[in-house]
Amino acid sequence: MLSYYLQLAWLSVRRTPVMSLLMILTLAVGVAVSMTMLTLQHVMSTNGLAAKNDTLYALQIDNASAGDGGTSSGNKLTNGLPYLLSYRTVTTLLRSDIPLHQVAMHRWAAALSLENNQVRPSKELVRVTSRDFFALFGVPFIYGQVWDKSADNDARYQVVIDRTMNQRLFNGENSVGRSLQLDGRPYQVVGVVEDFNPLPSVQDLTQGAFGGNASIYLPFGLHRALQMMPYGSMTYSSSHPRPQPQEPLTPEQQYEQILQERYFWMQYWVELPDADTKNAFVSYLRNYFDEQRKTDFFERDFKYALSTPSQWLALNQVVSNDTRVMTWLALVFLAVCIINTIALLLAKLLKQAPETGIRRALGASRSAIFIQNLVESGVIGVLGGLLGIALSQLGLGLVRTLVSRDEAAVVYSDGLTLLLTIALALLASIIAGCYPAWRVSRTSPAYYLKNQ
Amino acid sequence: MLQMENISKVYRTETVATHALRDFNLHVQSGEFVSVTGPSGAGKTTFLNIAGLLEQFDNGRYMLDGISVSGLSDSARSKLRNEKIGFIFQGFNLIPDLNIYDNVDVPLRYRGFGRKERQRRIDKALEQVGLAARQKHLPSQLSGGQQQRAAIARALAGEPAFLLADEPTGNLDSIMARQVMELLEQINSQGTTIIMVTHDPDLAHRAQRNIQIVDGEVADFHGFNATAAAV
Known part of the structure; x- marks a missing residue:
């Protein structure tokens, strides 16, 4: 009918x-x-990391100054915690072997070119990250591999690019061993990965919901060598006045201050595959916090948040x-x-x-x-x-x-x-x-x- | 075939109760051709609607082909109506957007027949009323007499036990009325029971039996050329 x-x-x-x-x-x-x-x-x-929603966590620690009682300042999320960590904190956390993978990272920008001028120079967003980025977010390699572990601490002018960038620069060929230039400095390509462009860019929501994806990845150990500053947010928060040096500081000393003081500009993700690992990591976090609290690096009581990707999207009010x-x-x-x-x-x-x-x-x-x-x-x-x-x-x-x-x-x-x-x-x-x-x-x- | 005992039907408004049928008794046997006459407002249409299961009655007993219709669900009444009764209306009541073939097809669709069976029955019914060549015509493309014949074909296609005709010639001129009446007589001669409401005494007299309804009651009946009797 x-x-x-x-x-x-x-x-x-x-x-x-x-x-x-x-x-x-x-x-x-x-x-x-x-x-x-x-x-x-x-x-x-849309949660681009839904497949790993049960094991990935974005870390927040309450590193606000003692006098900061508000929850609505620009560097805090709706849970009242700042969304960025200091270099000093993340480099300490990176030494832990509890998480399956962990990533400290931030955005950077540089002028991209090739030695032979085959491509028009352009300003590109770069992700400066520790090597676990690819394993943690599940970004597979097409050619080559991630840089050596030492490159997370020492300056290694190596680079990983994604498929789209590889196509643009090297016509999609295996470009491992070839080089590209960032701000005029040559970097050797050690790996080519698949494009990783989740939308919203859940792994990095610091500059809005859609601005966190990059095609170029640099090792974390380049900070001191290049005196890298974030292409995005950086805040300073302390109830104490900044120390005034007796003599003018060299640029290296000034940069070291940024790395060691309460400047917040790092994002931190961990992969904790089960509850035991998670508990162990939280204990490790608390120990670190208590230790740093004694030196007044943390001025407030221990408070942290480990948010899954979906929780992270909600906290950042992407919708x-x-x-x-x-x-x-x-x-x-x-x-x-x-x-x-x-x-x-x-x-x-x-x-x-x-x-x-x-x-x-x-x-x-x-x-x-x-x-x-x-x-x-x-x-x-x-x-x-x-x-x-x-x-x-x-x-x-x-x-x-x-x-x-x-x-x-x-x-x-x-x-x-x-x-x-x-x-x-x-x-x-x-x-x-x-x-x-x-x-x-x-x-x-x-x-x-x-x-x- | 059709047996009504003490049927009553009252239409009520807030202030008025109108007895359309009161203690109405009628027994129609299989194969009869019964005409129903009476003045306007006497209850003829109400009788027809109740007989055709289009309306419920308040009291009494109605047996249709051995089935008591009291208390039947709407679905059961619809099925019974579809299988046992064919309607012929004064205004033809063909669906204007459907061609003649599709109009005749309507009751067969609700019967659940397959395409071939429906086609066989439609062809047969249209052949019977002489409209086989007009099956693709819309009702508006036919004369009044042809439309009424199409309506008769629609009523016949389901091979019902009896036909209920409400002033079937009321909208037709005398020639067409005669043709339609002859068609009904022919159908009756093939065994189909017919109950026809009419104002026309000549047509009423062509039936085997005439029932006169006055004030909702059977006031009189005349057997013309059959042995059937009203109870």
Whole structure:
């Protein structure tokens, strides 16, 4: 019977084209607005590290100054803890052998070129990281391997690039052993990895939800040699005034101060495969904290957070409250569209009621009439959904013109959201169709036959 | 075939109770052609609606082909209506967007027949009413008489036990009315029971038996050329 009902539905749509079009448009607009906002929310809440969500943790330690009682300062997340650590802290933690993997890292930027000038120089985002980055985040190597462990402590001018960069610089060939230049200094390529561009860039949300991915990775041990400063946030926090040296400091001494004092600019991730390892790491953390507390490096009581990637996304409010409110408003708008569709459907079905009376006289049960009318609503819903997809693409296009380039690059609906659009339209139309279909199916056929 | 005992039906509003049928008794045997006459408002349409299972009655007992219809669910009543009863209306009541073939197809769809069986029955019914060549026409492309014949084909396609005809010639001119009446007589002669409501005394007299309804009761009946009797 379904094919028969579908035929009747299509016939009905053709019979009342204006009213049907109105309903299709009403649903399409409601669905398009909702799907535009849901797509935005979906994109922004995607967890690119979901596969390792149970074992990866971003570390926060309460390293704020003693006088800092607020929770809303710029370098803190919603749990009241700062999101960056000091160089001194992370280099100490890196010495622990408790975590399966651990990564200290920050963003850096440098001018990229090749010795033979085969590529146009460009400023590139660089991730300065300890070697576990690739193992911890599950980034596989295509060629070569990660730099030696000593490069996490000593200056080694080595570099790992991703597939896209390798394609751009070396036409995708095995580039291990070749060199590239950063700020005019040559670096030897030791490995080529697959692109690692989770969106949002959950591994580094310091500069927004979409700005943390890089194609070039440098060893952590280069800090002193290059006097690296972060391309992004760095804060200084202490209740004590900064020590004033008797004599002017050399640049090396000044940089050493940054590394050893309460300057916060490092991100830290650990991989803790089970509860025992996690407990052991927390104990290690507490011991370190207590020890440093004695020297006043930490000024507050021990407080820390180990957040899984999904918790990290939430703490960083990647999906902002504004986005949530807009999504709810869009859903309310969809509800208004559904209510309008109910009214239109009711008018349409009541207009068709005499035919319903005939069908009832010829043997159609109430349930058959109900289903027939619901299928007609569904057909309108599917048509509304298809139009809604087109309109939501327009909506997303509009959003892309309003956001940054990084964000615009990801504001696209995928197959899932397209399917969801159809499903939402179908659901909306069925919800809208239930009452009119029920109402028409309950009316006495004799009434309609008498009024023919 | 059809047996009604003490059927009553009251339409109520907040202030008025109208007795459409009161203690209505009727027994129609298989193969009969019964005409039902009476003044306007006498209860003819109510009788037809109850007989056709389109309306519920308040009291009494109604047996249709040996089945008591009291207390049947809507689904069971619809099935019974589909299988046992064919309707012919004064206004034809064809679905305007469906061609004649698809109009005749409607009751068969609800019967659950397969495509081949439906086609066989539709072809046979349209052949019987002389519209085989017009099956792709829309109702609006046919004359009134042809539309009524299409409606009769639709009623016949399900091979019902009896036909309920409500003023089947009311909208037709005399020639077409005669043709339709002859068709009904022919159908009856093949064994189908027919109950026909009409205002036309000439047509009423062409039935085997005439029931006159006045104020919701059977006021009189006349056996014209059959042995059946109203109870």
